Amino acid sequence: MTTSIKQLPDTEQVLSGNGACGGCPATMALRIVGKALGPNAIMLLTPSCSVASMGMTPKLGYNWPGINITFATAGSSASGITHALEIMKEKGRLEGELPTVFSWVGDGGTYDIGFQALSAAAERNDNIIHFCYNNEAYSNTGVQRSGATPRGSFTTTTPTGKRQPKKNMALLMLEHNIPYVATATVAYPGDLYDKVVKAKNIPGMKYIEILAPCYLGWQFDMSDTVQMSRAAVRSGAWLLWEAENGKITFNNPTSLIINGKKAAEPVDEYVKKQGRFNRLLKGADSAERIAEIQGDIDREIAFMRERAKITI
Amino acid sequence: MKTAQVIMATGANAAAQAVKYARVDVVPGYPITPQTSIMEYMASMVENDELNARFIPVEGEHSAMAAAVAASAAGARVFTATSSNGLLYMHEVLHMASGGRLPVVMCNVNRGIFAPWTLWSDHQDSMAQRDTGWIQYHCSSNQEVFNTILQAYRVAEQINIPIMVNFDGFAISHCLMPLTLPPQEDIDQFLPPHKPEWRLDPANPSSFSNVTMAAEYAPFRQMLSDDIIASIPLVKQAAQEYKEATGMWDGDTIDTYRLEDAEVVAFAINSMAAELKLSVDILREQGIKAGLLRPRLYLPFPAEDIIAALPQNAQVMVLDRNYNFGHPGGILASELKSVLFGRRNDITVKNRVMGIGGIDLTRRFMAAEIRAMMDE
Ligand SMILES: Cc1ncc(C[n+]2csc(CCOP(=O)(O)OP(=O)(O)O)c2C)c(N)n1
Ligand code: SF4
Ligand SMILES: [Mg+2]
Numbered sequence: 001m002t003t004s005i006k007q008l009p010d011t012e013q014v015l016s017g018n019g020a021c022g023g024c025p026a027t028m029a030l031r032i033v034g035k036a037l038g039p040n041a042i043m044l045l046t047p048s049c050s051v052a053s054m055g056m057t058p059k060l061g062y063n064w065p066g067i068n069i070t071f072a073t074a075g076s077s078a079s080g081i082t083h084a085l086e087i088m089k090e091k092g093r094l095e096g097e098l099p100t101v102f103s104w105v106g107d108g109g110t111y112d113i114g115f116q117a118l119s120a121a122a123e124r125n126d127n128i129i130h131f132c133y134n135n136e137a138y139s140n141t142g143v144q145r146s147g148a149t150p151r152g153s154f155t156t157t158t159p160t161g162k163r164q165p166k167k168n169m170a171l172l173m174l175e176h177n178i179p180y181v182a183t184a185t186v187a188y189p190g191d192l193y194d195k196v197v198k199a200k201n202i203p204g205m206k207y208i209e210i211l212a213p214c215y216l217g218w219q220f221d222m223s224d225t226v227q228m229s230r231a232a233v234r235s236g237a238w239l240l241w242e243a244e245n246g247k248i249t250f251n252n253p254t255s256l257i258i259n260g261k262k263a264a265e266p267v268d269e270y271v272k273k274q275g276r277f278n279r280l281l282k283g284a285d286s287a288e289r290i291a292e293i294q295g296d297i298d299r300e301i302a303f304m305r306e307r308a309k310i311t312i
Numbered sequence: 313m314k315t316a317q318v319i320m321a322t323g324a325n326a327a328a329q330a331v332k333y334a335r336v337d338v339v340p341g342y343p344i345t346p347q348t349s350i351m352e353y354m355a356s357m358v359e360n361d362e363l364n365a366r367f368i369p370v371e372g373e374h375s376a377m378a379a380a381v382a383a384s385a386a387g388a389r390v391f392t393a394t395s396s397n398g399l400l401y402m403h404e405v406l407h408m409a410s411g412g413r414l415p416v417v418m419c420n421v422n423r424g425i426f427a428p429w430t431l432w433s434d435h436q437d438s439m440a441q442r443d444t445g446w447i448q449y450h451c452s453s454n455q456e457v458f459n460t461i462l463q464a465y466r467v468a469e470q471i472n473i474p475i476m477v478n479f480d481g482f483a484i485s486h487c488l489m490p491l492t493l494p495p496q497e498d499i500d501q502f503l504p505p506h507k508p509e510w511r512l513d514p515a516n517p518s519s520f521s522n523v524t525m526a527a528e529y530a531p532f533r534q535m536l537s538d539d540i541i542a543s544i545p546l547v548k549q550a551a552q553e554y555k556e557a558t559g560m561w562d563g564d565t566i567d568t569y570r571l572e573d574a575e576v577v578a579f580a581i582n583s584m585a586a587e588l589k590l591s592v593d594i595l596r597e598q599g600i601k602a603g604l605l606r607p608r609l610y611l612p613f614p615a616e617d618i619i620a621a622l623p624q625n626a627q628v629m630v631l632d633r634n635y636n637f638g639h640p641g642g643i644l645a646s647e648l649k650s651v652l653f654g655r656r657n658d659i660t661v662k663n664r665v666m667g668i669g670g671i672d673l674t675r676r677f678m679a680a681e682i683r684a685m686m687d688e
Contacts, residue, residue: 039514039517040514041514042386042512042514044382051522051523052523054519054522054523055519055522055523056522056523056524056525057519057522057523057524057525057528058518058519058522059518059519059522060517060518060519060522062517063517064514064517065512065513065514065516065517065518065519065520066517066519066520066522067382067385067512067519067520067521068519068520068521068522068523069378069381069382069408069521070374070378070404070405070408072374072378073374073375073378073382073405075375076340076368076370076371076374076375076376076378076379076382077378077379077381077382078382079340079368079370079379079382080338080340080368080378080379080380080381080382080383080384080386080390081382081383081385081386081512083338083366083368083379083383083388084337084338084366084382084383084384084386084387084388084390085386086366087337087338087364087365087366087388088337088386088387088388090364091337091364093387093505094387099514116371116372116375117370117371117372117374117375117378119371120370120371120372120375123371124368124369126368
């Protein structure tokens with residue numbers, strides 16, 4: 001049974017009064033992650049909204065020791081810390097339960113500039129949790145495209161809408177043969193919470209990606225973050241799944257879509273709710289371009305359905 | 313009491329032995345010629361339980377330095393090594409180590425940088441990192457590499473500044489020389505375990521390298537600048553204490569040879585400076601009062617020691633194994649002139665660039681160059 005929102009612990013690691021926008025999905029997600037991780041953890045951050053909103057030296061709005069590292073190095077930096085802690089414990093210089101080492105990184109720091117170091121950390125199976133909060137753009141620098149930006153989406157560097165589909169980063173991480181991979185989003189807090197608790201107790205590399213609808217980049221009302229997150233899942237634009245030791249399980253409501261028990265909502269409903277697709281909707285070829293977006297989603301659903309059947 | 317042991321070792325092996333003696337905790341590493349064998353030694357020392365440490369086989373040098381920085385911030389004693397384009401690739405993260413005040417120690421095995429591609433030594437790689445806020449030593453023998461790495465940990469951990477220990481590719485890294493290994497107990501006394509003042513610790517959830525307003529950022533940078541200069545007495549003290557512990561001495565901030573009465577002073581770093589001692593002898597035989605001044609510490613530039621050591625009215629022949637692009641000569645000459653200006657107007661400085669891309673620097677060649685420079 002998925003933990004309900006009412007059952008989440010009262011403890012908070014995200015302290016009140018930080019610099020994030022109202023309705024910020026990244027902060028919302030981090031709050032749930034904090035409830036699952038508790039205070040015994042070390043946090044790594046790469047340049048992003050979560051850094052811009054965390055407060056000023058020497059304070060931080062998160063109740064963990066936090067290290068801001070260079071943009072490309074979440075994977076290798078987290079490896080450095082986890083190895084340091086483990087060897088210091090082996091040598092008797094640290095006592096008690098070792099803290100969880102986790103990176104809190106945007107899609108830019110995960111899909112793009114940080115991909116190489118993250119891939120290497122996964123291949124080494126170093127004992128860390130890498131969280132990607134995916135707002136599908138570089139929000140902190142004013143909304144530029146990333147490898148996570150979906151086809152058709154406006155950003156300041158895709159002024160007529162992105163022409164390429166996004167990559168399937170979680171699947172790429174799965175293909176590194178790491179013990180745990182999961183996707184989540186803020187509209188399903190219990191699902192996210194349970195996945196983090198699970199990851200915390202698995203040694204080795206864990207990857208959790210959280211879809212984070214950002215009102216600024218996606219252009220919707222900041223009070224609608226959760227609705228947008230839910231709409232992404234219901235349309236199949238975001239799939240909820242987890243894989244323990246390579247075996248994929250879909251989570252509700254994605255599992256209903258995958259099993260054909262429930263149809264995904266047509267993507268144009270989802271697309272119309274967001275200003276980032278406006279230009280595409282207004283163009284003469286809008287039907288064609290929405291069909292392309294729908295095609296990307298249908299392909300991912302079909303592909304993941306088949307991929308999940310491979311259990312060797 | 314155990315006594316010292318003498319083995320035959322390459323410079324790369326000497327570096328690895330020093331890391332073992334320093335009881336380092338974490339070694340992220342990535343291969344590049346001519347540094348590669350240091351990483352191979354480290355990996356096998358860890359796998360064979362000769363060194364109780366973690367070797368992290370990262371996927372590139374940018375990550376090697378990132379892992380070193382992060383492990384250091386977690387409280388570990390760390391080491392890595394690189395060369396040439398590997399060092400250039402680390403550039404961004406070198407600033408993290410110094411700005412973050414982390415006592416990372418790294419070897420850079422000097423090699424020219426491409427394009428065009430070269431495998432052999434010059435000093436453009438480390439000179440290009442001049443403004444990263446690292447302390448830089450430059451060594452002229454295998455033994456000095458060993459000794460300097462241990463001294464570097466002592467200094468770095470006292471003042472929380474990272475240190476780069478440089479030595480030439482091939483001439484040092486791949487050449488066998490006798491290496492004295494002191495008893496481990498003596499080194500343990502000289503270099504006590506690393507006890508950082510601060511580390512990433514959930515019991516004290518503070519931020520590291522967070523966004524910092526100018527009012528705090530500026531004094532922080534000033535402090536780094538001041539402390540790099542303030543490391544000079546610590547460098548001297550470490551050399552002295554190391555001598556007391558092991559009997560070995562390579563100079564402190566500078567090393568000199570037949571300098572007291574010299575009228576012509578060769579000024580150079582790294583292995584070419586060892587060869588220059590022989591050039592000095594050749595020149596002396598020719599009736600020229602030659603001497604040598606080798607900065608062992610290149611950064612901070614040991615201005616006071618150089619000013620004090622140079623004989624009256626000397627002609628200083630700076631032999632640079634690098635280019636100071638935009639200026640006619642090399643970087644060492646420009647550094648030297650800037651410290652002499654207004655302080656030692658009696659000194660003449662002449663400069664040649666040589667040995668680029670591994671061109672062999674023999675004692676006779678350099679003696680001839682110095683003679684030619686005298687007539688300029
Ligand atoms: C090496 C480097 N290149 C570029 C930047 C500028 N930069 C800072 S944050 C950012 C985008 C971050 O995007 P993402 O990781 O998706 O996080 P978000 O801002 O969306 O939260 C960029 C390009 C940087 N800090 N470092
Ligand atoms: S721009 Fe988006 S991701 Fe960034 S702080 Fe605002 S809501 Fe959060
Ligand atoms: Mg982003």
